[in-house]
């Protein structure tokens with residue numbers, strides 16, 4: 001059985017972490033399979049949006065700690081280089097928008113992989129845990145980059161040092177995630193967001209992600225120049241032509257992602 005499930009329906013790819021008996025903790029093969037699936041979604045022209053979620057009661061408990069026998073020190077640099085950092089880079093370069101649907105607890109690398117997605121929603125029973133300090137590690141998977149930018153340095157420092165369990169409602173309130181939904185609404189609301197993402201002008205969405213990411217290090221002048229360059233690119237897509245034509249014809253636009 002595959003450790004990442006792939007389904008494609010209505011131009012939406014659903015990638016599900018599939019080690020439910022381990023709370024979808026990442027072993028090497030699941031991390032490598034996730035990379036392959038993200039690459040497939042990047043290349044597959046039928047995919048206009050991706051949902052990343054988990055099977056069972058958890059989103060992901062992070063690194064599978066049973067891969068690390070106490071008497072044998074793991075090669076951290078190799079693990080991060082080969083298993084985790086490529087996932088984060090792919091999430092930030094994939095040419096499709098990625099919605100993370102956090103269906104349960106998200107801990108350690110599981111939490112930070114979620115936060116690297118474009119939009120994060122969670123079921124009300126989900127928990128976010130920066131579990132690293134509890135086992136003597138530091139947050140990875142880009143967590144020290146993304147979390148302070150989402151919720152501010154003070155909150156991020158406290159959550160990362162203390163390892164508090166944050167409910168989905170609290171995560172929404174502090175801006176860590178976009179929205180928290182009740183169990184009964186979770187699938188529907190997630191599907192609605194993904195459907196919207198899949199119907200939007202894909203190139204403009206991906207340039208938007210890139211511009212936002214660059215804004216972390218650019219000054220205002222650099223960012224204005226970058227916006228100009230990206231607007232030129234977006235303005236040369238068929239979707240731009242369609243968007244303006246549809247507006248003037250007072251009809252809904254039909255974007256193709258081209």
Ligand code: LHQ
Nearest residue numbers: 022023025061062063064065066079105107108109131140
């Ligand atoms: C697990 C895990 C797990 C194995 C629950 N592994 N079995 C690290 C190192 C190197 C390179 C790169 O990066 C990283 C990144 C990291 O992700 S480090 C952080 C690793 N993750 C954690 O430390 C989280 C550990 N887990 C927990 O804190 C809790 O289990 C959470 C908060 C996730 C869920 O709590 P509960 O809902 O109360 O479930 P539980 O604790 O009872 O766990 C259920 C089972 O899952 C249990 O096994 P058992 O056989 O007793 O039923 C756990 O041992 C197992 N499990 N997380 N990461």
